[in-house]
Amino acid sequence: MIKLITKKKNKTGVITMKKHLRTTPEIKEFLIEADSKFSPIISAVGDIEVELEPDLFVSLVSTIVGQQLSNKVLEIIWNRFDTLLQGEVTPEKILNLPDEKIREVGISYRKIEYIKNLAQKVLNGELDLVALESFSDQEVIEKLVELKGIGVWTAEMLLIFSLGRNDVFSVRDLGLRRGVARLYDLGDVSDDEVAKIAAKWSPYRTFASLYLWRYFSS
Numbered sequence: 001m002i003k004l005i006t007k008k009k010n011k012t013g014v015i016t017m018k019k020h021l022r023t024t025p026e027i028k029e030f031l032i033e034a035d036s037k038f039s040p041i042i043s044a045v046g047d048i049e050v051e052l053e054p055d056l057f058v059s060l061v062s063t064i065v066g067q068q069l070s071n072k073v074l075e076i077i078w079n080r081f082d083t084l085l086q087g088e089v090t091p092e093k094i095l096n097l098p099d100e101k102i103r104e105v106g107i108s109y110r111k112i113e114y115i116k117n118l119a120q121k122v123l124n125g126e127l128d129l130v131a132l133e134s135f136s137d138q139e140v141i142e143k144l145v146e147l148k149g150i151g152v153w154t155a156e157m158l159l160i161f162s163l164g165r166n167d168v169f170s171v172r173d174l175g176l177r178r179g180v181a182r183l184y185d186l187g188d189v190s191d192d193e194v195a196k197i198a199a200k201w202s203p204y205r206t207f208a209s210l211y212l213w214r215y216f217s218s
Contacts, residue, residue, distance in 0.1 A: 114149025179212035
């Protein structure tokens, strides 16, 4: 499960939204009734509460930085990056930094290219992060995947951990694929098979994701 880095709000990408994703008795009951295999998982994990990152720019940058990294490594690199930016992760500050300085904190040149491209798009108004709040899940994905370095998975993580959408399941997330395979005692599973299984958990696939991440990573 990706760990997004929580930062203070700034003017870029701040939108009005709920601050947490929380399970409710109704959500837990729904998942158990929809799929009895969730009963022992929910009993073991209990309630889940996830703090959302309200700054969409910070969320996207941290997700790009964290691609193919463990949460532990991401935290180390992000702390260095945050220090380099003096605690202000903004498009202006990122664009003003030489690539070599960013590379020194452990971010690859390719990721630097992606981050700076994102920063430029936000700064010149080509990407309106605030407007994403009113987009459907699919519209958010379609808008973000137009950018270099942002694929469907990155957009889905933004939907969950910043926009707080209730019905998101990333079939390409390795942790979720492994969770589904272990839950149903399967071997390798295709995207279609994972999506078909996850469909029964709608409209609360986000919470199913959170339970699978939490249960099978412990």
